Amino acid sequence: MKIAIASGKGGTGKTTLSTNLASFWAEKTTIVLTDLDVEEPNSGLFIEGKKVHQENKFKMIPKWEKTDCILCGNCQKVCNFNAVMKLGEMIMVFPELCHGCYACSELCPTKSLPMIPKKMGELKYFKSDNLDFIESKLIIGEEQAVSLIKQTLDYVNNNFPKNTIKIFDAPPGTSCPVIEATKDADLILLVTEPTPFGLHDLKLAVDTMRKLKKNFGIIINRFGIGDNKVEKYCSENKIPFIAKIPNMRKIAELYSTGNLLYKEIPEVKVQLENIITFISKYQQENAL
Amino acid sequence: MKILLTAKGIEWDSKMDPRFGRTEFFFIYDEETEKIETYDNRAIANEAHGAGPKTAQKMSEYNINVLITGNGPGGNAAAVVNQTGIKVFIGAGEMTVKEAYNAYKNGDLKEF
Structure with missing residues (x-):
C-alpha cells in the first residue's frame, strides 16, 4: 500500500508526520519511507540508518553533432521549453x-x-531495523524534479513487495512534482495548519486531489493556533x-534538534x- | 555599431526595461545608417521557462554589436551572449532609451 503525505502550503509538517509515522509504525511492522521532495529532502535528518545502497540518476539530453546538421531550426521549433536554440551557424542546448x-x-x-x-x-537507501528509508536529491543547478521523482518511485516499486506499507514524503505545493509524487498513491494524507493561509492552500491541494x-x-498540525475553519471546511x-497534532513548544524544540516527537x-x-488505525481500516476495506 | 536597448516602448523617450529575458521591446539603433528598428517581445510573458535563451536567440537574428540593458542577462542568456561576442553594458534600467544611449556613449555604463 502506498501512502503519500502532501500539503498545499509548505512548512505544515509533512516531514514531521512522515518520519514520526514511519518510525513509530516500524516498531510493529516493516515500513518503507521515501523522501520525494528531491529539491530539498530533509526526512533523512530524523532517520538514523545504515547506508546500504547508493546510485546516480540520469536524465537524457540532446547533444549537437554539427557534421550533418543543415541548420533547419526544426529542433528549436519543436522544443516547448526553449532548451534548444539555433544561433547563427550553431545549435545550442541548455541542459537545465x-x-x-x-x-x-x-x-x-x-x-x-x-x-x-x-x-x-x-x-x-538506508536501513534501520524494520524501517527502509530511501531519499533522492537533485544535484545543484538541476531543476527537473519530476524525472527524479519518477525514477525514485520506480526504484521503490521494483525493490519492495506490493503489500508493504510505503510512506512517501511529497514536495509542497500543487505543481508537477506533487502530481508525480501522488498520482500512484492509494491514499493521500494532506497536512495543514489551522490558519487562513493553511486553509487557502489546503483548498488548492484538495482541488488537485479531486x-x-x-x-x-x-x-x-499545530492544532490550537489560528481558528476552527479547517475543521468546518472538512465537515x-x-x-x-x-488527526490533530497539538501546537507545543516542546515539539519545536525536539524538531529543531533532529529528534522524533512520539518518543x-x-x-x-x-x-x-x-492515523495508523485510519490507514489500516482503509487498507482492509480496499484490499491493498 | 548596431546597438540594442531593452525598453518598455519604441521611442527614444521610452523607459528602459531593466530585464533582459523578459524585456517588452527591443529598440535597435544603427549608428552608421541612423536607422531605428523595434521588436515587440511582449509574447515572452507566456513563457514559463527559458525566457532568457529565447530572447537571446531573437537578439542574435539582428546582428548587433552592443546590448544595453538594466540588470544584465542571467546564466542561460549570458551563455548565448558569450557565443555571439556581443558587448553588454548594464545599469541603465532606470533611464530612458535616449539617456541610456548617451550614458553608453559617455562611458558611464558598466560592462557586463
Whole structure:
C-alpha cells in the first residue's frame, strides 16, 4: 500500500508526520519511507540508518553533432521549453531547461541531436531495523524534479513487495512534482495548519486531489493556533478529518534538534495511533 | 555599431526595461545608417521557462554589436551572449532609451 503525505502550503509538517509515522509504525511492522521532495529532502535528518545502497540518476539530453546538421531550426521549433536554440551557424542546448522529451532528437531530419545521459541526482537507501528509508536529491543547478521523482518511485516499486506499507514524503505545493509524487498513491494524507493561509492552500491541494480522483484525508498540525475553519471546511465538504497534532513548544524544540516527537510526547503517539488505525481500516476495506 | 536597448516602448523617450529575458521591446539603433528598428517581445510573458535563451536567440537574428540593458542577462542568456561576442553594458534600467544611449556613449555604463 502506498501512502503519500502532501500539503498545499509548505512548512505544515509533512516531514514531521512522515518520519514520526514511519518510525513509530516500524516498531510493529516493516515500513518503507521515501523522501520525494528531491529539491530539498530533509526526512533523512530524523532517520538514523545504515547506508546500504547508493546510485546516480540520469536524465537524457540532446547533444549537437554539427557534421550533418543543415541548420533547419526544426529542433528549436519543436522544443516547448526553449532548451534548444539555433544561433547563427550553431545549435545550442541548455541542459537545465531540457525535460528530456526527445522531440528535437527524434524529429531532427539529419539525426544531429543524439540523446546522451547527464547526471541529475543521487538515490540513497538506508536501513534501520524494520524501517527502509530511501531519499533522492537533485544535484545543484538541476531543476527537473519530476524525472527524479519518477525514477525514485520506480526504484521503490521494483525493490519492495506490493503489500508493504510505503510512506512517501511529497514536495509542497500543487505543481508537477506533487502530481508525480501522488498520482500512484492509494491514499493521500494532506497536512495543514489551522490558519487562513493553511486553509487557502489546503483548498488548492484538495482541488488537485479531486482532479486526480484520489482518496484523501486531512491532518491538522499545530492544532490550537489560528481558528476552527479547517475543521468546518472538512465537515462541510465531507472530507475525513484524521488527526490533530497539538501546537507545543516542546515539539519545536525536539524538531529543531533532529529528534522524533512520539518518543517523548504522549499526545503525538495517540494521534499517530489514530492515523495508523485510519490507514489500516482503509487498507482492509480496499484490499491493498 | 548596431546597438540594442531593452525598453518598455519604441521611442527614444521610452523607459528602459531593466530585464533582459523578459524585456517588452527591443529598440535597435544603427549608428552608421541612423536607422531605428523595434521588436515587440511582449509574447515572452507566456513563457514559463527559458525566457532568457529565447530572447537571446531573437537578439542574435539582428546582428548587433552592443546590448544595453538594466540588470544584465542571467546564466542561460549570458551563455548565448558569450557565443555571439556581443558587448553588454548594464545599469541603465532606470533611464530612458535616449539617456541610456548617451550614458553608453559617455562611458558611464558598466560592462557586463
